[in-house]
Amino acid sequence: MKLRTWQTIRVGFAFLSICAFWQMYNNVVPLLLTNTFHMNEAYSGIIMAMDNILALFLLPLFGTLSDKCRHKSGRRKPFIMFGTIAAVIIMMGIPVIDNIYFSKPVNGLLVLFIVVLGVLLVTMGTYRSPAVALMPDVTPKPLRSKANAIINLMGAVGGIIYLVIASILYSQSRTEGLAHVNYLPLFLIIGVLMIVSMLIVVLTVDEPRLSAEVQEMERQ
Numbered sequence: 002m003k004l005r006t007w008q009t010i011r012v013g014f015a016f017l018s019i020c021a022f023w024q025m026y027n028n029v030v031p032l033l034l035t036n037t038f039h040m041n042e043a044y045s046g047i048i049m050a051m052d053n054i055l056a057l058f059l060l061p062l063f064g065t066l067s068d069k070c071r072h073k074s075g076r077r078k079p080f081i082m083f084g085t086i087a088a089v090i091i092m093m094g095i096p097v098i099d100n101i102y103f104s105k106p107v108n109g110l111l112v113l114f115i116v117v118l119g120v121l122l123v124t125m126g127t128y129r130s131p132a133v134a135l136m137p138d139v140t141p142k143p144l145r146s147k148a149n150a151i152i153n154l155m156g157a158v159g160g161i162i163y164l165v166i167a168s169i170l171y172s173q174s175r176t177e178g179l180a181h182v183n184y185l186p187l188f189l190i191i192g193v194l195m196i197v198s199m200l201i202v203v204l205t206v207d208e209p210r211l212s213a214e215v216q217e218m219e220r221q
Contacts, residue, residue: 004144006151011205012139013155015081015132018198020159022088022125025191026052028167029184030118033099037181038111048115052122059126067131075208077131077138084128085199089192091121096185103181135202139211141218159194166190 027049034045063080070076094117102110140148167187176182 002141002143004140004147008206008211009136009140009148009151010155011201012136012148013152014198014201015128015135016152017155017159017162018085018195019125019129019132020156021163021191021194022092024160024163025167025187028163029187030095032182033095033114033184037099037103038114048118051119052125055119055122055126056129059123060130063127064130064134067134073209074203075138075212077135078203078206078208080128080131081135082199082203084124084131085195087124087127088121089195091117091124092192093185093188095121096183096188100181100183100185135206135208139206139208139215141215159198162194163191 031045031049034040034048035042040048067076067080070079072079095114098110098114098117102114136148136152137145170187170190171182171184
């Protein structure tokens with residue numbers, strides 16, 4: 002029994018996109034809250050902790066829902082596809098609202114910004130568990146530890162991609178002395194990365210066939 006390395010790499014693109022997103026979210030959103038909206042660190046910390054609180058409910062919920070899913074494309078891929086698309090659309094509101102607020106500070110925009118963050122966290126929660134569960138579904142048990150190492154490596158690559166892009170777009174020489182930093186280009190690039198990663202998974206991973214093969218192996 003041999004691990005299908007390229008197949009595992011393709012599966013890992015779902016985790017790559019998730020890690021790239023969270024690297025950006027955890028690095029950029031605190032800066033927006035404190036620099037643009039002038040929020041103190043205590044309130045900023047509470048908002049940044051929302052993802053952990055929501056994850057307690059969302060991850061088990063959508064993991065269970067995907068377990069019960071009987072879509073023709075598989076149990077996990079529908080959640081990965083629709084969750085990614087929704088997250089990319091919604092996350093574009095973050096830099097847009099930030100830019101508008103900087104040019105014209107209105108309290109209602111802060112409320113809208115926080116609402117968008119909350120909705121974004123929910124959409125990300127809809128496909129995080131299905132994305133993680135996809136690898137065990139399509140990989141025989143004896144090979145899952147090796148496959149997991151590849152998945153984790155793909156996640157690290159996603160984080161590195163974000164860091165490289167951010168270091169190029171927002172080097173000190175580019176941002177020094179600026180009253181406001183426009184993060185929309187960064188969000189657009191990461192959004193494209195997420196969509197491309199999702200398409201790789203959806204179009205190249207035959208989840209129903211691979212899951213059936215794994216189930217047949219485990220019955221023998």
